[in-house]
Amino acid sequence: MTGLLSVEGLSKSFSGVHAIEEVDITVHQGEILGLVGPNGSGKTTLFNCITGFMEPTRGRIFWRGAEITGHAPDQIARQGVVRTFQQKMVFPNASVGENVEMAWQGECDDGDDGATFKTCVDILDFLGLAQVQERLASDIPFGHARKLGMGLALAANPRLLLLDEPAAGLDQEETRELGELIVRVRGLGITVWVIEHDMPLVMSLCERLIVLHAGRKIAEGEPTVVARDPRVISVYLGEKFARSSAAH
Amino acid sequence: MVTATGSLQSFTRQYPLSDLLSIRLPLAVLLILPVFAPAIFPTSRLLSLAVTAAIYVIVANGLHVVFSYAGQLSLAQTALWGLGAYTSALLLNHFGLPTLVLIPAAGLMAALGAVLIGIPAFRTAGFSFAIITFAFAEIMRLIANNWDELTNGSIGITVLDPPDAFGPVQFGTFEHLPNFYHLTLAFSYLSLIGIFLIRQSSLGKNFIAIRENETLAKSIGINVYVYKLIAFAISGFFAGVAGVFFMYHQKHIEPGPLSPFAAFATIQFLLMILIGGRRSMLGPTIGAIVVVFGPELVNALLGDWLTFNRSQMIFGGLLALSVLTAPNGIAGQTRDGYNTFVATLRSSRERGHHPVFSFLLAFSRATIPSRFRPRDESLDKEAQL
Numbered sequence: 001m002t003g004l005l006s007v008e009g010l011s012k013s014f015s016g017v018h019a020i021e022e023v024d025i026t027v028h029q030g031e032i033l034g035l036v037g038p039n040g041s042g043k044t045t046l047f048n049c050i051t052g053f054m055e056p057t058r059g060r061i062f063w064r065g066a067e068i069t070g071h072a073p074d075q076i077a078r079q080g081v082v083r084t085f086q087q088k089m090v091f092p093n094a095s096v097g098e099n100v101e102m103a104w105q106g107e108c109d110d111g112d113d114g115a116t117f118k119t120c121v122d123i124l125d126f127l128g129l130a131q132v133q134e135r136l137a138s139d140i141p142f143g144h145a146r147k148l149g150m151g152l153a154l155a156a157n158p159r160l161l162l163l164d165e166p167a168a169g170l171d172q173e174e175t176r177e178l179g180e181l182i183v184r185v186r187g188l189g190i191t192v193w194v195i196e197h198d199m200p201l202v203m204s205l206c207e208r209l210i211v212l213h214a215g216r217k218i219a220e221g222e223p224t225v226v227a228r229d230p231r232v233i234s235v236y237l238g239e240k241f242a243r244s245s246a247a248h
Numbered sequence: 249m250v251t252a253t254g255s256l257q258s259f260t261r262q263y264p265l266s267d268l269l270s271i272r273l274p275l276a277v278l279l280i281l282p283v284f285a286p287a288i289f290p291t292s293r294l295l296s297l298a299v300t301a302a303i304y305v306i307v308a309n310g311l312h313v314v315f316s317y318a319g320q321l322s323l324a325q326t327a328l329w330g331l332g333a334y335t336s337a338l339l340l341n342h343f344g345l346p347t348l349v350l351i352p353a354a355g356l357m358a359a360l361g362a363v364l365i366g367i368p369a370f371r372t373a374g375f376s377f378a379i380i381t382f383a384f385a386e387i388m389r390l391i392a393n394n395w396d397e398l399t400n401g402s403i404g405i406t407v408l409d410p411p412d413a414f415g416p417v418q419f420g421t422f423e424h425l426p427n428f429y430h431l432t433l434a435f436s437y438l439s440l441i442g443i444f445l446i447r448q449s450s451l452g453k454n455f456i457a458i459r460e461n462e463t464l465a466k467s468i469g470i471n472v473y474v475y476k477l478i479a480f481a482i483s484g485f486f487a488g489v490a491g492v493f494f495m496y497h498q499k500h501i502e503p504g505p506l507s508p509f510a511a512f513a514t515i516q517f518l519l520m521i522l523i524g525g526r527r528s529m530l531g532p533t534i535g536a537i538v539v540v541f542g543p544e545l546v547n548a549l550l551g552d553w554l555t556f557n558r559s560q561m562i563f564g565g566l567l568a569l570s571v572l573t574a575p576n577g578i579a580g581q582t583r584d585g586y587n588t589f590v591a592t593l594r595s596s597r598e599r600g601h602h603p604v605f606s607f608l609l610a611f612s613r614a615t616i617p618s619r620f621r622p623r624d625e626s627l628d629k630e631a632q633l
Binding site for chain 2: 051053072073074075077078082083084085089090091092093094101102103104105152153155156
């Protein structure tokens with residue numbers, strides 16, 4: 001199995017503080033990969049480095065075999081690596097429909113796999129936002145804004161979609177819907193890598209899971225296996241609980 | 249191809265034919281009116297002001313692209329305007345180049361100037377960009393003021409040649425002012441068509457994406473730096489072209505601190521856009537007309553009682569009042585009011601109200617500011633363009 005995106009020995013430090021240290025990750029074509037870890041473990045920093053919003057201190061990033069370390073964010077996005085944001089990120093003074101039109105970049109640069117969606121309307125239908133397309137993006141409910149954020153990323157024609165906590169702030173019903181949406185996105189042939197705190201969602205969604213702690217990768221593998229890993233349990237629930245669960 | 253079809257579809261969705269007829273027909277009539285200015289204005293002084301207004305429209309439309317669309321506060325606009333005027337004046341006096349060459353030459357020179365300013369200035373954001381453009385504008389003025397061999401220093405350059413005749417049609421600004429006015433007007437219409445086409449194109453969409461959310465624009469693949477440069481270059485081109493007409497019209501250009509090319513004079517053009525409407529295509533045009541003819545109107549009404557300076561103060565007060573009460577500018581306010589009027593009239597008629605009552609209700613809804621009446625979601629939606 002070849003890696004679509006591979007990260008080799010990536011480190012990022014902010015004036016001496018190590019946000020990420022020596023992280024190696026390979027993302028495979030067509031999978032839904034999860035990235036979990038406590039707050040401050042470096043998940044978003046990792047995404048920022050991969051998508052060019054931050055320059056890594058050390059290490060290299062390869063996209064389809066070519067190095068993209070240090071490329072500009074827009075350049076990386078045009079090659080098919082598109083991310084979403086934790087915060088509500090939309091074009092506020094435009095309607096939902098216009099938002100998608102603004103993000104619409106037509107065909108992908110590399111040409112070999114063409115556009116996933118034929119028109120902006122297709123994207124709105126896909127997300128179930130067609131009813132609110134006339135409304136101002138700053139006025140729509142949070143759940144819709146989240147979907148719109150993903151729609152903007154889809155309009156940029158991604159091959160790899162990096163979702164940064166897409167379920168944050170959503171209720172149970174919306175989270176379930178989001179899970180289905182992510183599966184449908186993968187169904188379009190788009191590889192998905194998702195940062196998420198909602199463990200039930202991660203467990204049901206991801207085929208593979210990576211756990212970051214204090215900037216280091218401490219576990220990787222099938223979600224059920226990773227969830228039983230004593231190191232992961234100790235990170236999430238404390239040393240004591242890890243020892244007692246290992247004893248059982 | 250996909251993009252072209254997509255944008256055509258969105259265009260027809262945005263502007264259905266009935267809408268084009270109802271809103272845009274009266275607008276089109278208003279837009280044609282300036283063509284008849286030579287017949288309407290009794291004195292050549294007023295017609296000369298109309299020429300000034302037409303030139304301002306071109307500069308303001310250019311500023312609209314970089315300031316309103318791309319959201320970048322350029323304070324170098326009048327300097328670029330001056331760059332266009334100086335370029336054309338020097339090319340004309342030294343080489344006697346034809347007008348048809350001067351216009352693109354001045355435009356391209358100012359666009360180049362904008363790119364050269366933009367390359368360092370767009371590495372910063374927000375107020376830093378505004379201040380850097382201000383500094384460059386002042387540097388350009390000082391160069392013009394001190395490079396005696398090229399620009400004739402603070403004395404400035406006098407241009408005596410009128411624009412080249414087009415067949416039998418002469419464009420001298422004294423004997424043939426109406427012709428010169430129509431020539432300038434034609435270019436101000438072109439500038440208006442230009443910003444309309446930009447707004448509809450993917451170029452304009454990228455500009456607005458940058459204005460709305462720069463980080464998001466980057467994340468979806470828009471090269472923010474390059475598109476800002478393009479926006480600034482376009483605005484520079486407009487200013488440069490306007491410079492040619494300004495040079496022909498004034499016959500003398502100079503770089504003093506109070507000259508129209510001075511950096512702070514850009515404020516006047518920003519004011520035009522704010523008065524006219526930052527979110528409207530006709531905003532800068534309306535603003536330019538108001539700024540040029542507003543003082544005349546106030547003076548005509550109050551001139552018998554007040555000196556010109558006093559009436560200027562009243563005009564200034566009115567401007568401040570209009571910016572405070574109509575944040576979307578005259579164009580934005582009119583459009584919102586018109587949409588409110590039509591929507592209220594329709595819904596009121598559907599509910600079976602008496603026609604006179606419906607009309608009065610719609611009229612009051614349209615003219616009384618929204619903060620003084622209850623919010624109505626369905627109307628707000630239609631007010632968006």
